[in-house]
Amino acid sequence: MSTNQQTDRSRNQGGAAFLLAQLGAHAARAFAERIASLDLTPPQAGLLRMLAATPGRSQRRLAEDLGMPPSRFVPFADELEGRGLIERRKNPDDRRSHALYLTERGVELLAELREVGAAHERDVCAALSSDEHRQLTVLLRRVAEQQGLTPGVHPGYRSS
Amino acid sequence: MSTNQQTDRSRNQGGAAFLLAQLGAHAARAFAERIASLDLTPPQAGLLRMLAATPGRSQRRLAEDLGMPPSRFVPFADELEGRGLIERRKNPDDRRSHALYLTERGVELLAELREVGAAHERDVCAALSSDEHRQLTVLLRRVAEQQGLTPGVHPGYRSS
DNA sequence: AGATAATGATTACAGATCAGAACGATTGTC
C-alpha cells in the first residue's frame, strides 16, 4: 500500500489539505489587512455579519459560534458597543440575557465591509477564470459541507 | 455597478476566499489534533519537514520561514533538541550560526508524520472523487502560486 | 410557595505567550 517516500512527501506538502491550510492563513491575513482600514478585526467583522444574519441572539451563543469563551466575549462586545456599531438590549422574556443587534451605524459599516469583501474575493482568485472560480467555489463548498462546517461561521478566530 | 445586497452578502460568506479561510482553519485544527498523538504541534512538524527538505540552514532563516521572531525560535528548537529529534551543529565556516539537522530519531518520526499527513489528506477531501480531488489541488496550487506563497512553507503559525 | 439548582453576563485572577530591546560572541569592513 505504501508508495515511495518521494511521492508521500510531495503529497503532504503539496496536497490539498496543506494548500487549504496555507491558503486559508494567507487569505485570512490579507482580509485582516484590508479591513484594518475600517478599524475592524476579522472576529469583529464576523460578529457584524452574524448579527445581520440573525439578530437578537444571546452573547453566549454568539461567543460559541465565534469559538471564544463568554468571558472574553464581554470586552469584545464592549468595544463594538462603545463605537456605536452594536447594541445590547435586555431580553424581555429572560432578563438575564442580552440580545445583540446592529445599530444604524453598524448596518452602514457592514455595507462597506461587503465591498471590501468583494474586492478581497477578486484579489485572492485573480489567478482563475470565471469558470474556474465557480468550479473552485463548488468544490470548496462540497468539502466544507461534508466536513460539517456551518456556512458563514468562522471559528478559530484569534482576537487582536 | 452594484448588484443587490442579497447577492453581495452570499458572495462574501459563501465566496471562495471566505471558504478558504474557513476550511483552512478547519484543516489546520484537524491536523493539529492528529499530530498531537505524536506529541507534535504544527510548527514543530513544519520545522521537521523543512529540515528534511533543506538541512543545515541557520536558525534565523528557519525562523523567518516559519514566521516567528528569532527570540521565540530558541525555546522552540530547544524542546525538539531536548527530545532528540533535531541537532544543533556549529557551522565551521561561521561559528556564530548554528546549522540545524534532523537526527535519526527525527527522520523516523518524520516518516510517521507523513503517514498521518496522508490520512489527513484523505479525510479532508472525503467528499471528492479522485478526479475532483486532483482538480481541486490544481486550482489551489495555481492560486497559491499567483498569490506568491512559497511551496511547502506555512507561516502565520501560532505556537502552542 | 419556598428552597435549591441552573443559566447568562460579568469580573477577578493567574498563567502562558508575544515581540522587541539588550547582551556576548564572532565575523566583515575600512
Add this chain to the structure above:
DNA sequence: GACAATCGTTCTGATCTGTAATCATTATCT
C-alpha cells in the same frame, strides 16, 4: 586594528488566554 554588523540567546514588559468566583435572574422540585 578599530568599528559596525550579524547570529544566537536572554531579559523584560506588555498582552492575551482560559478558569474560577460572583451576581442577578430563571427554572425545578417538593
